[in-house]
Amino acid sequence: MSWSNNPGRGRTAGKERSAALRSGLVALATAAALLWGPAAVEGQMMTEQFIPIGQSPGLSSTQTDIGQIEAVDTAARRITLGGHSVAVTPRTRIWLDRSALRQANVPGRFADLRRGRRAEVKYEDAARKDRAAWIKVAPEPGG
Secondary structure, three states: OOOOOOOOHHHHHHHHHHHHHHHHHHHHHHHHHHHHHHHHHHHHHHHHOOOOOOOOOOOOOOOEEEEEEEEEEOOOOEEEEOOEEEEOOOOOEEEEOOHHHOOOOEEOOHHHOOOOOEEEEEEOOOOOOOEEEEEEEOOOOOO
């Protein structure tokens, strides 16, 4: 029952409440995405160390390159993987993927990036592929 003398007024008020509720939900969802989005990215980066080469959900083979390190330029701090020369910056995280040895992965160093080792590289900018955000490298066979 509508309190208005206009019988159509009840339906109009209901539509206005629905529209207000929808816009409120959209605003809440947008705020949640803005607040939670960076945390999810940081969470992915924090757990990346523990994920074996080629098994990063949503990243491996779509936003990363996997292959043998073709060359290492120590002076320029660059490696070549998949035909791309990639800078290893002070921000680049390097991890030794010891999952094949049934051991925990550990932080690595530039010296661990050797020609012939299997590696996975995630780039800071996937379109340019010029700087590595992180690199996972397999240990040398037998060690």
